[in-house]
Amino acid sequence: MAISRFLIGGVASALLLTGGLFMWKGYTQIAEVEVLPDPPPALPAIPAAAANAPKRGPAPPALPAAKEASREERRFNRFDRDRNERISRVELMSSRTAAFRKLDTDGNNLLTFEEWAVTTGKKFAGADADRSGDLTRAEFATTAPKRKAKPKCRC
Template sequence: MTRFPAGAASALVLVTGAFFIWQGRAQAPEVLQTPPPAAVAIQPGQALAPIPAAPSADPKSKEDMRFAIADKNGDGRITLAEMVEPRRKPFAKLYVNGDGKLGFEEWAVKTIDKFEDADSDGNKALTPAEYATTAPKPKKARPACGC
């Protein structure tokens, strides 16, 4: 009795397989035609226009940007608190074991000294000109190749 449903199921599987084989036959790939490159109308002996040089960044604008980032309240002056505050998070990352070997004052002593050296008028705030003296020294350019 099970031979009849088994035969019907086999016939259905064969028909389904034939259908998938018929639908999956390979077709020739469609070749897209590319348009011809645009011809440049240059006469023999005609000179091309020179390519302008890329603009370079003005060091003054870089310094203004650096000052604006450090001047958190935008009053045109940098206080010691504004200069030290961004260093608290990196300090917290460094001081993880709590063994008492690294204190914030010890870690920030270079920053405090740099601030006091840059504060030429002694008003406990840096003007843009005073802050410019704290700029990091530019790194020497490395040669492009090792030849």
Template sequence: MWRFLAGVGSALALVAAGLFLFRSDAATEKLPPPPAMAAALPEVDAPLPDDPPAATARTREQKRFDRYDKDRDGRITRDEYLASRRKAYAKLDTNGDGRLSFDEWAAKTTTKFATADRGRDGALDAGEFATTAVKRKPKRRADCPPATPAAEES
């Protein structure tokens, strides 16, 4: 029973300490940036706008419409709509006979497998298979100025 009471007491003590830390004035005090960073920060006189500019759904949809409307007549014909598919099909139809064989359709995958199969044994081990993973773009990062080393004070 005494272990239970000790656990409850320590939990209450932790909650009280947390409340004390969050309500202290030290937590709300704003400190100026270090001198090395203050020199690198640009001075801005104008306040930032309330709402950042954003593309509207209409703008994105208009861009998509314009990609298909090749003759710019404000209408998308069936031929305009299917033009991108015809181009993709023509790239796959390497012999130009108007029909896709399985090998033409799977050419990219076949090439990827052949490139990954370093041992040329017709099978991929775990290390070879790992090289076939889709390469994803890294997430966008903010471009920050490089950190300048702190000047040595004498």
């Protein structure tokens, strides 16, 4: 019984390997067959207008106004520092460096549990107005980061 299972498993493995080999060969042949299209022909040179040539026609229509960026587009653009339409890990974490530096009290670029606990404990103690050891909803709401006032005009 055990030997028949072993043989069936071996045959199934051989079939899977053979199928994988054929698929791999098929994909490599497809990749070799692809041919790049010919480059477009060069455009003829545009002759320059003579001195007494008539003026051009009417001005082209005005361009449509650019759409205002959505909230998510603005948020994405805030993190995409190099404007390559991709956010790297460094770009994403760069906005958090100021907060990290506040927590890293000894300035060694390593955050220990003690550094984090001291800062968190101070924040908790500052929010616990009635000194009960628990935060009520109103007290907890005071721990939210303060938002900076946005300038009304960037003229």
